[in-house]
Amino acid sequence: MFELKNINKSFQLPTGETFQVLKDFSLSVNKGEVFGLIGLSGAGKSTALRTFNLLEAPDQGQVIFKGKDISTIQDKELRLVRQKIGMIFQHFNLLSNKTVSENVALSLKIAGWKSAQIKPRVMECLELVRLQDKHDVYPNQLSGGQKQRVAIARSIANNPDLLLADEPTSALDPLTKNEILECLLRLNKALGLTVVISTHEMGLVKKLCQRVAIINGGQNLETLDVREGQIQPTSSFGKALLETI
Template sequence: MITIRNLSKVYESQDKKVEALKNINLTINKGEIFGIIGLSGAGKSSLLRCINLLETPTSGEILINGTDITKLRGAELRETRKKIGMIFQHFNLLMNSTVYDNVAFPLRINRVPEAEIEKRVLELLEIVNLSDKKDSYPSQLSGGQKQRVGIARALANNPDIILSDEATSALDPTTTESILSLLKDINKKFGITIVVITHEMDVIKHLCNRVAVIEDGVIVEEGSVIELISNPQASTSKRFLADMIAKLPNPDLIQEHNPTEEVLRISFFGEDANKPFISQMVKQFDVEANIIVGNIESIQDVQVGSLLVKISGSKENIDSAIDFLNNHNLRIEVLKNGSC
């Protein structure tokens, strides 16, 4: 388990101070895939690099399995870092070394006997499906193959944790999908905790169990991926999910101060996606419903969607209809003032 308490990071240059992280508190459970998403400059890379002390926090604690690693020095810190693998955005491979030697590199640093190195490297190359590339050089590999080498290298010391720093942002969509599938398989097979930072919501949707949204060095939202997608609260979350949130094609559809009409945004997920709540509402409360726009997609085998619906009728019936929807665990937002 990773527990981050009151973590802050301030960068200083000459007379200027930049607060990259501000009082971060997070708990990342053992064996989960945890995502950290934010815009460029939000602080996500600083947070990731603090977790393995590539960046020294200005204040706060980082506990890994109960030990505050910010207080470790020398041999103790080196031993702890062995159990934290890292995957980089631009691969960070040794260009003049073969695939085999790139994966063997961290083992040689730790003075592992060559016989053990050979056995481990060959095992890892099989895991990442690169056994036939062991004698190739990085310049002879595709981007996806280079990242597979990076993943194998991150696994070399049998880590408990893998930190992934924008590992797919330099890859095409098809290759990205294969890398995400590989990371999922590794997590499932070995129970390794994986912490992923990204600015790509597709990565979060397809890979992570839980997610934190970081904005200007502050965690503004945290929860399960399904919760975030079905009911985003922070402006950054809504921005990342803009293509999934049903929007008004015409703001004039909202008529202020008209008690006989309301426009609702209805968010739903799971089994609720297949239930006829709208038709039940119309029959039961004598209102008319016009579906303006909507979308639905499958996220980690869970249906998640959003509808914009205009309902018309008496104010009393509209209020009862909205209560009905709320009582069935749908998330209802009554749109006002041209909001979308």
């Protein structure tokens, strides 16, 4: 189980004012599920995602990773936890001067894998995202969808317990979006990988997620079951959002 419990988070603005981005924010994700965060721009989705791996440190509240509160861990302990939480982004964030294999290998090198084990693991991950034939090319020779699949291979290389996906398809055309969703779904099924994904798109939620949280104004308004076929929000914002998108 992965949880955010009663998280408060504020940012200091250049004007000296503080802006509270997460307000008593709680979210509970079950092992093995794909969980969506949906909401308008600025709602706090990325900040919530980044709290799971402490890229944003909460001002208050608990971050539970595999049963343990990690909200105040630091240094080596934090680095070890982060190695077990993969992350992918809207703009892929690949290193352009490294080949596909080298991009995937980097996370393993940082995690201290022995060099003899890195190559086979890199190829295994590239096979999982169906890109083994591209191992030797540079990112600028790939399509957007292929770049995102390299980023996915990199994010799963170290056998993470949790994958955070921050709008991973919003820079892609509709067909390529589907390619990435299918890839994530396959990994969720094959590896039992838990995924938390932020999005503006209900179509993505319906295809991929078991549950979705409606995020607005730094709050988790409600968590809805997607599998029942009909997503039935009770909050007025949730109802309005689902009518719009």
